[in-house]
Amino acid sequence: KQEVTQIPAALSVPEGENLVLNCSFTDSAIYNLQWFRQDPGKGLTSLLLIQSSQREQTSGRLNASLDKSSGRSTLYIAASQPGDSATYLCAVGGTASKLTFGTGTRLQVTL
């Protein structure tokens, strides 16, 4: 059974800092990995999708890496802004396109 862990559970940083969010998974037989953002009480916004054959993906200030063999992914956010404050969820795509989610990292960027 796939299990996804996200560390840290919560993080507070001052504006402008670069930061790294971590995700680990137990079963390396995955098709892809997605990072999502969730604002309080809202749905999920897809940030980055990494296919199992890829090592990383970049979108603007975001960079996600994937190391299947070690069961790890990281989401790097450069030059953080208060608008980045949200919960970030890592989800691993297995067979049947079923996503297994971690419990998320709650990020607060302060002025």
Next chain:
Amino acid sequence: DAGVTQSPTHLIKTRGQQVTLRCSPKSGHDTVSWYQQALGQGPQFIFQYYEEEERQRGNFPDRFSGHQFPNYSSELNVNALLLGDSALYLCASSLWLGGPPSITGELFFGEGSRLTVL
């Protein structure tokens, strides 16, 4: 280009009642998946529909059932509601790429339906 739309956004029910939630997928998508997100937790996979058939199911009881219509929209039905069914129910749409086992492209989520069971 409309994204994934869900209705209703909020609803309150009492124990034992039944509820129906609705989802319209993103334009061009043909596969719909449903997830349940309890407070403070990550979403849990309920089931996936493609070509009007349930293709995969997570660890949820038969009280949870669904349907997909020819226009790809979908409904989630929950019977005999329990207090523990209170959650945010998320619909995700994607494009079927092949299978079995089913492989779809990137998943796009709606804003969810917040269900409160009293």
